[in-house]
Amino acid sequence: MHAGGVTEDFNTRVIREFRENDGRVGPPFEGAPMILVHHRGRRSGTEHVAPLVFQQVDAAFAVFASKGGAPVHPQWYANLLANPDTTAEVGAEHGGREVPVRARELHGEERAGVWEEQKRRMPGFADYEVKAAPRVIPVVLLEPR
Template sequence: MAEDFNSRVIREFRENDGKVGEPFTGLPMILVHHVGARSGTERVTPLRWFADGDSYVIVASKAGAPDNPAWYHNLKANPDTVVEVSDGAGGAETVQVRTTELTGADRDRVWTRIKDDNEVFAGYERKTDRTIPLLALTPR
């Protein structure tokens, strides 16, 4: 089912110049290209993104699951990648990025802002014992 949902979001993003429907209508979206850390298989994952300076920050919440999503491990293993990014209002661009994980005070600052503005992410944090990673995708 997740594959069908992700495929639909990717198709909508590409067919509508970066705009997608429910549950992401009008939200900033990013299609993250990543290579399997073990398999070497190329994949694309649609995610919300949050601005932090020049970086696009993505949240490895996996909806509050006890483990990190596969794309997190893939980006850690292969941090230089490509994203298709849109602010949600229309107009997508392809950008070469380098992935870094936010830690310490930087992570806390961004995570507090994300949770304050998006109750769904605060809910994911309540569902898990792990620290939810934040990855900054910075244009190269």
């Protein structure tokens, strides 16, 4: 894909599709609930946007620092821990708007419940868990503020 003559990277393409299609994107995330999470670089201060699969948890959104099962955490995770007050863009089924949120990492039983449900809904996350081991994949709750 090209945007202005420049080849789009994967995340840029997913972000563009999300914004152009009321929160829906094509493969490989077609049909998955997606959210765009804004995060500020903890060293650079630069604003970034991460397109992520989410799970609705009451009024909040759980996201998963799986990085496709990589052995290290994604940058967005460390950025959210350093700067937890941010915004998230939600698709039309959630009002199609930008929501101010506060990021909070889940631990213990709270994390386990959300993580097990995510693996049930999208079995690929169980594969990520195996590939990432011994790294435990963080679960971050984005709570509207």
